[in-house]
Amino acid sequence: MLKARDRDTVMTGITTGHPVRVIRNRLTKEYIEREFKGATPEELEEMGRGKLKAAVVDGDTAEGSVMAGQIIGMLEREETCDEILKSIEADYFNVFERLERFRPVKK
Numbered sequence: 618m619l620k621a622r623d624r625d626t627v628m629t630g631i632t633t634g635h636p637v638r639v640i641r642n643r644l645t646k647e648y649i650e651r652e653f654k655g656a657t658p659e660e661l662e663e664m665g666r667g668k669l670k671a672a673v674v675d676g677d678t679a680e681g682s683v684m685a686g687q688i689i690g691m692l693e694r695e696e697t698c699d700e701i702l703k704s705i706e707a708d709y710f711n712v713f714e715r716l717e718r719f720r721p722v723k724k
Contacts, residue, residue: 669684
């Protein structure tokens with residue numbers, strides 16, 4: 618994920634009405650090829666069955682469905698949820714501290 622860039626993601630499931638953005642890999646290449654050569658929704662569903670589990674649980678990033686948005690290219694480091702929330706909190710207080718100078722003076 619840390620190596621991925623915004624152009625490393627593709628949309629699958631467009632023809633089925635269930636689009637999903639995922640990281641490009643062997644699965645997505647084959648899926649998109651079949652999708653736009655007329656595979657039925659049932660065939661595509663079968664092709665994708667168990668692929669999220671393959672990626673998330675089994676770690677198969679080549680044949681699994683690795684869901685990620687275009688923003689993946691902005692990811693710079695691995696962080697825990699706690700670290701992310703503390704960073705958001707610090708940013709929140711910093712912004713309001715900087716905005717304080719724009720507060721109208723009461724007369």
